[in-house]
Amino acid sequence: MKRTNKLKLAVSHDARRKLYDKQDKEISKADVFIERELLTAVIVNDEVAKWVEEHLQYEWVQSVTAKKILKKVLSFYGEYGEAPKNKMEALYFEWLQNGQLNEEEAEELEEDLLPGLSAEYEENGIDTKFLIQRAGKYFEKRRLEVHSKRISDALNTGDMEQAEHLAGNPPESLGSGKNLIVRDIDDYANLERPKLLLSPWLREGEYTLVYADKGVGKTMFAVLLSRMLACADYQARKCEINASDSTVWQVKHPTKTLYVAGEMAQGIMDRFAGFHWMGEYIEQYKPRIIDRGEQQATTNQPFSLSNRNTQREVIRYLKQNPNIKLIVLDNVQTLFDLEDSNRESEWSNKINPLLQDLEDCGIACLLLDHTGKDPNRGAMGTHAKTTRTSYSIHLKDHSDKNRRNDGQAWFKVESIYTRYPEGKFHPFYLRFWKEEHGTQWEVTEGGAFSGNDNKNQEIKAAIIQGDKGTDIAERFDITPARVSQIKNRIEKEGLLKNGEPTMEGFSFMKELEENI
DSSP: OOOOSOOOSOOOHHHHHHHHHTTOTTSOHHHHHHHHHHHHHHHHOHHHHHHHHHHOOGGGOOOHHHHHHHHHHHHHHHHHSSOOGGGHHHHHHHHHHTTOSOHHHHHHIIIIITTHHIIIIITTOOOHHHHHHHHHHHHHHHHHHHHHHHHHHHHHTTOHHHHHHHHHSOOOOTTTTTTOOOOOGGGGGGOOOOOEEEETTEETTOEEEEEEOTTSSHHHHHHHHHHHHHBTTTTSGGGSEEOSSSOEEEESSOOEEEEEESSOHHHHHHHHHHTGGGOOBOGGGOOEEEEHHHHHHHHSSOOOTTSHHHHHHHHHHHHHOTTEEEEEEEOHHHHHTOSOTTOHHHHHHHTHHHHHHHHHHTOEEEEEEEBOSSGGGOBSSOGGGGSSOSEEEEEEEOTTGGGOOSSSOEEEEEEEEESSGGGOOOOEEEEEEEETTEEEEEEEBTTBOSSSOHHHHHHHHHHHTTOOHHHHHHHHTOOHHHHHHHHHHHHHTTSEETTEEOHHHHHHHHHHHHHO
16 A cells, blocks of 8 residues: 555544454453553653553553554663654654564554544643553453453363462562563564674674683773774774674674773773774764772772672663663673682672673673683683673684784684574684874784784795795694785785796895895
8 A cells, every 4th residue: 555654633433443453353442442542642651651661561452453563662662761752653664664564554553543643642632640540450450351361261271270270379460570571472483683783793682701811902802892883984994803704893883882991991091092093983972981990989989890789870871871782891800899700609699680681771791701720611710601691702812922022912813602603703813003193903814914024024935935835834823725815915916926936026035034
């Protein structure tokens, strides 16, 4: 059918019933009226939307279409803290465009619900107190009706034990268990994965454990990702990590990061400043920092994320700032004041509650941790650390890091665990170094990296003088594929032609010998 953007300003009583009649002929006229009235109020009134979000259990709503629309409207309220109001029409067309409404639902919504919003509530307003009282009575009625039906269903199937159990355990009154979300199994068929912030692995609401020895570069790694996610030019190559044809990290949805620093907050801010050459920030996504030391000095109170009240303060701040979709916790030991990292209860009691809150709010989390005494066993502590993780990433010093004296980092990035196969990536190396105009970084493999490094020059020389690729790979601890890549680059530079050194190649070799 052809759709229009214009809303009618009147709606008949018969039209109101169509929203329900097409899907459930048994709903009474009184129930039709109050569900329709409540749905409209949730769309246009903040106070009603808040009350319904806190008290509604979706099984109480009888209309399948009304239930689906309520879920979407209350999802909007949960994200933005207000009812859709005049944005409802735009939301409708967005749902329609994204295929979130079938043809019948779209027709009912456009013809039966949208036209009445302005006429019913812009002119007459809403008696909020009266409507909430009516809704409360209706919810209580539906709560008992649903429970009664469960008893009847058990009796009809001959399950006397279940019927007796239900009869002896009536449902709790309105408001009890309001945080318990119970879905129909069919609901999961339409659930979407959380939004991908950085492909292939960083998603809203998922927790990633990043662990390494002290001083390897966990903070540098986290700062780089936070900077990429807020860069105005985030689609440029300078804001992607291109490790290979099969491993490319790209920003898909820019976001603001809340960086919680357990120590060295000034050093973290300096690291952010070092990447100034990556360009301007998207203003609304400019990262924010919580400095544990500053918090304690200012309030004269300890700041520990193991404290449930402190966790609630952080969650409250995140809800008030919906642009923040990533939090970095740097690091476990300093922020949570763990008495014994090897005790599972420490993690379960102090950290898991916050991770659950972050997941519920759709906030991605990078949790930085130290490697244990045995690096092959992973992060310090117990297996409890990985029970909630979606991804686990290990950073390990490059074997040649100590040969360089530039005060920065060079490490291997390896995917140790992934809950979702599409988030798996091949290991690669990241190297950071300082230059006059900022902190530079690049992807390397094995021991070879671009620039005028001595080792890279030695690899070039070995290729030019005709050494076997496998011998070069073994000698310099790189892969044969990397040798081929460097050889191709040498040919493009004009140092080799048809496998033989050119005049420029001989000049390169002579200059290298003179400098050794």
